[in-house]
Amino acid sequence: MKLKINEKPFLPEGRHVVKITEVEEGRSENKDIPFINCRMENENGFVNQRFYLSEPGQPILASFLKAIGIDKNEVDSKELKGKVLSIEVEERSYEDAEGKGKTIKQATHFETAGKADISDKF
Template sequence: MKIAVEEGQNKAVLADGLQQVTITHIEEGVSEHKGTPFFAVRFENEDGYVSQRFYQSKAGMPAIIKLFDMVGIDAQEEKELDTKQLEGKQLTIEVGERSYNDPENHNERTLKQAINFLAS
């Protein structure tokens, strides 16, 4: 079997705590279970990376607005936000773990993700 290695795949997941990062990639999609639109952000620095999904839902909007705000993009009512504006932006994130129940098998899963965003 031949396995292609893409740029950045040799990095480890970031350690817990505050990390100065750059947003290096945005991927858009729809959740597998509820069909909720999301965008996934790759936060990266020289030590590693962490990826996180942001769901476009009533519950998810405060985190989306805070992310845009922390990189200097003002979220205004009645205006659309463009996720592509996030690429290349720098900020400080707090990396930590979040647990949830998997809807398919009801087992608890733990993700490493950004649990807080701070302006750089």
């Protein structure tokens, strides 16, 4: 049997310099909270990160925007694509709305990528 893989692997845990390659808008399945989902990747893999547009999500979104050099109160999500930043990938476990345990990879600890870190490889 031949296997054809058309996707990169998930980024391993640790710090990575990534580029935002996709931005999708959506609403959470259970509480109908709007979010943006950013796919962040480099030559080694990718991670998807949802940013909820809720009151508790504001500080997380603010630190993400600061890391990619956006310092304004209002931004079009289309402006995020192509931005480069440094992230830390970690696993997080939680219970979903039905009480089932889930583990996801997430991006945290957003920082500005140094000029030496930026590469056209991804």
